[in-house]
Amino acid sequence: MNKTLRWLIVFLLFIATGLSFLDRQVLSIAIIKIQQEFHITDVQYGMINTSFLISYALMFTLGGWLIDRVGGKLGLAISVGLWSIANSLHAVMTTFSQLLTFRFFLGMGEGGCFPGAAWTVYRWFDKEERALANGIAIGGSAIGAVVAPPLTIWLSSNYGWRGGFLIPGLIGIAWVIVWSLTPWKKENMATVVQPQSDATETVSFLELLKKRPTWVFIIIRFLLDPVFYFMMFWIPKYLSSVRNVSFEEIGKLFWIPFLALGIANILGGWFSGQLIAHQYSVNKARKTVMGIAALLTLSAPAISWVSTVDVAVALMAVFMFAHGFWITNYITSISDMFGQKATSTIVGLSGTAGAISSLLLNPLMGVVIQRYSYTPLWIASGLLYPLAFILLITLIPKIKALSLGAKQDSIDAMDSVIL
Numbered sequence: 001m002n003k004t005l006r007w008l009i010v011f012l013l014f015i016a017t018g019l020s021f022l023d024r025q026v027l028s029i030a031i032i033k034i035q036q037e038f039h040i041t042d043v044q045y046g047m048i049n050t051s052f053l054i055s056y057a058l059m060f061t062l063g064g065w066l067i068d069r070v071g072g073k074l075g076l077a078i079s080v081g082l083w084s085i086a087n088s089l090h091a092v093m094t095t096f097s098q099l100l101t102f103r104f105f106l107g108m109g110e111g112g113c114f115p116g117a118a119w120t121v122y123r124w125f126d127k128e129e130r131a132l133a134n135g136i137a138i139g140g141s142a143i144g145a146v147v148a149p150p151l152t153i154w155l156s157s158n159y160g161w162r163g164g165f166l167i168p169g170l171i172g173i174a175w176v177i178v179w180s181l182t183p184w185k186k187e188n189m190a191t192v193v194q195p196q197s198d199a200t201e202t203v204s205f206l207e208l209l210k211k212r213p214t215w216v217f218i219i220i221r222f223l224l225d226p227v228f229y230f231m232m233f234w235i236p237k238y239l240s241s242v243r244n245v246s247f248e249e250i251g252k253l254f255w256i257p258f259l260a261l262g263i264a265n266i267l268g269g270w271f272s273g274q275l276i277a278h279q280y281s282v283n284k285a286r287k288t289v290m291g292i293a294a295l296l297t298l299s300a301p302a303i304s305w306v307s308t309v310d311v312a313v314a315l316m317a318v319f320m321f322a323h324g325f326w327i328t329n330y331i332t333s334i335s336d337m338f339g340q341k342a343t344s345t346i347v348g349l350s351g352t353a354g355a356i357s358s359l360l361l362n363p364l365m366g367v368v369i370q371r372y373s374y375t376p377l378w379i380a381s382g383l384l385y386p387l388a389f390i391l392l393i394t395l396i397p398k399i400k401a402l403s404l405g406a407k408q409d410s411i412d413a414m415d416s417v418i419l
């Protein structure tokens with residue numbers, strides 16, 4: 001048993017998810033110079049973003065399905081390698097069609113990141129440490145969002161906007177080399193009998209779609225992902241147009257909610273594990289943390305009503321902190337129920353649902369803001385998490401390992417005994 005190796009793998013996952021958010025955000029800053037140089041219109045820029053979202057949504061499910069079949073080590077190497085090469089190619093683009101194509105392949109690669117991370121954590125960690133490991137793994141995405149704006153500006157200032165794409169892309173390729181060379185022991189805390197390869201007995205989509213928890217996790221992600229994307233895409237514009245915050249000051253404030261998210265990803269996983277260590281069942285531990293998260297999000301409507309910018313940003317940070325608690329235990333609950341056979345597939349299906357929902361509702365958000373104000377969206381943000389929590393506790397009375405496939409493997413069998 002090698003604890004150092006297990007946490008090294010989690011650290012590499014942290015870097016991978018951080019790179020995924022960093023790489024997707026570079027364009028949002030570099031586009032200012034790209035539009036000046038290549039005369040790309042706002043309509044074309046919208047098409048470029050749509051290209052990413054379409055491939056990202058498709059590959060969330062397909063990538064998850066593939067990783068459940070080839071394993072996390074190979075699956076993540078392919079995923080990170082594909083998007084890192086695509087990101088590097090942004091640095092040599094000279095036409096709109098090239099940028100559209102490279103963006104599509106970026107989304108295709110990134111779609112496998114989070115399903116692969118969830119699969120890997122399930123393989124290496126038991127029920128007490130699984131949520132903490134998931135929190136660290138997905139926490140990289142928040143840190144990536146924090147460092148992306150200043151890092152991109154610094155790289156662009158020193159190496160041109162092309163360097164802002166090339167250097168992170170090369171770091172991703174270096175990550176693939178390190179990941180591929182990392183030895184995977186056959187024993188770990190989560191299993192007694194480990195398969196001889198990463199690939200495991202698989203479960204068909206049809207069987208998974210017959211399971212009620214599959215649809216519960218999909219519906220919850222469909223409801224909540226647009227709220228998260230609203231926070232990502234609209235906070236700067238809200239601060240500018242409603243709170244009259246200058247462009248320079250927005251750069252000083254925008255990172256705060258995402259730092260809160262990264263801290264909560266890790267703290268939410270640790271808290272869940274501590275509850276289990278103090279004799280809480282997996283079901284009670286995960287739902288306790290998610291319930292706290294749902295309560296915290298009720299503060300969101302107050303963002304519209306408070307008088308000062310500092311308090312509004314603080315409330316945004318509270319909301320993102322709550323999301324960190326929620327998403328870590330949401331993904332861990334999927335692995336608790338679907339195990340090594342289907343965790344990646346379910347994370348992928350739910351991620352696709354969230355991406356599609358966000359793609360459909362983002363234009364509607366613009367209509368609401370233009371015709372009314374941001375207030376209805378802040379109210380919706382505060383109510384949807386409690387609604388999702390009610391759906392969770394009502395439709396999944398107990399988070400426990402499901403019987404999947406023709407037979408239970410040793411992992412699911414052990415979990416079903418100890419839950």
